[in-house]
Amino acid sequence: MGAVEGILTGFEVALSLEGIMFVLLGVFVGTFIGMLPGLGPISAIAIMIPITYGMNPTLALVMMAGVYYGAVFGGSTSSILLNAPGISGTVATSFDGYPLAQKGQAGKALAIAAISSFVGGTISVVLLMIFAPVLASVAVSFGPPAYFALMLLGLTAIASLSEGSTIKALIAAIVGFMIATIGIDPQTGTGRFTFGSANLLDGIDFLVIALGLFAIAEVCFLVMNRRKKSVTNGKDIGSLKLSKQDAKEISGPAGRQSFLGFILGILPGAGATIASFISYITEKRIAKKPEEFGKGALKGIAAPEASNNAATSGSFVPLLSLGIPGSGTTAVMLGAFLVLGVQPGPMLMGDQPEIFWGIIASMYIGNIFLLILNLPLIPYISRILTVPRPLLISLVIMFSLIGVYAISFSTFDLYLLLAFGVLGFIMRIFAFPAPPFILAFILGGMMEQSFRQAMTSSGGNISVFFTNNISLVLIILSVISFAFPIIRNLRKKKAH
């Protein structure tokens, strides 16, 4: 079956009454669960698996795909409104989304996120349709050295994420990396920095760090400004109005970063998080006014949002074409396939084309539903920021605490959350930026594993990183990416 014939079959499934209903249901449930504290796409898909028992596999999987990208989108809402990213893929969205919301333009921020997600989702589905069979083989050719180099490239964002002092940004990143080393070492089984506590054997969860450094630290500043009004300009808070200039401003980043997000999404292990960070720094670097980033730049919301949604579709490439889950979320998704008696992989396209193409076609419709469902809700959701500060503070703390408890069921993690909140507050007082910390924490663990795997496979020979073409190119790019902003800063200082 050719691609054109295949996609027509897919649309037959997706545009049937049942197809439309299940896509709509999936997108709605996904967005709702994604907005809840602590629950991201993994929990959303896992929760939905029992509901699909006995269902038609095609419709069930079409619904699950909707749950997946709906939850990714839902996660950006708390990032923008409360500076409380629920999943790692939406951390970069909070860098500019939250400042814009604080300026009284929460509706605009959410609308840009929705539109960019739509653009990212749609462009990536087209790419998925065209390149799925070919790209899968590229993803497989990425070995540990190339992964290490990719993570390194992601980490070079630190140089761009430093607002003032580069030394402080580097210190924040190293401490973030150090936190990532806590727990059992997966290669040797050695407990590192656990101080004999069983609670630390699994390491520290991402959500504890993200909500501590961003949400709880922000709460501290809200407490200090508790007598001020919730937002500086509450009049247009829910307004979705985008001017022609705004639309023009976000169209470039949303378009460009959709391609980048899709490519990074295909690579197992990279996914939405790296995609969103790399997209954010790329836009910051090519922007005419990079100093606006971090203060509510529209491009700073459009880029990571388009990218993380495109990466979500990209992650379906290895899953559908090879049966390999590239992330925790797609691993749960693979579970859902198996529960329904569907074996994803090279044979899927030939044996069950209605499933393969049905999922792809449903994504077109799902992205439209995501936009239609969410845009009308934005004015109401945005009003959360008009809640009086004392009440908002209590609710954000509660939101963060439940978020952490719902994934770990441990009060120890709640104390840790509090500790990281204090750390985040101290860091902000002394001008240590939090983004490099969280970036290094997320990438550090993966980077260490790839490095050690590569070294083990080469018998301890470090030249493995330079003899592999992909890794060599990525390392050269990393060096340029790291050095460029530092040299630019030094030149600026000299000029002054």
Next chain:
Amino acid sequence: MLKGVNRKLGLVIFLLSAGYLTLSYNLPTYPYIPVDADVIPKTLGWILLVLSIALFFAKDQDSEEQKARRHIPREDVKALLGVFVFVFIYITLFETIGFIIMTAAFVFFCSWFLGYKQHVVNALVSILFPVFLYSVFVFLLSINLPQGILPF
């Protein structure tokens, strides 16, 4: 010697990195492993140590806004400590007393403590919000939150 914020911060981070390095050098190592569990921590520890020295000798370049941010009025310190005490009590009693009661009490008293005067609205939000979240998590999503002393 310790004049200037960067010098003080540099010293604190130097001590932290020294502590981390000590722990890293105490990690067990195994033969025939090209990169053992201690290699990355040791590398990170040394990099942090070097950075702390660099920070120690770096000039303070804080903006006026940054300087102002470091000055926290005594009243705000009290408010921050108060909120942390509330959170601490909430976490400690959360599993014993239960999600609904503790969350309702936390939201109500914390908002009151921070100066929210509309007690009726406060009470309504404090009760309805946890009940709604508890129902969604427990009954809809089958994610158990502590029921504590309540029978449901």
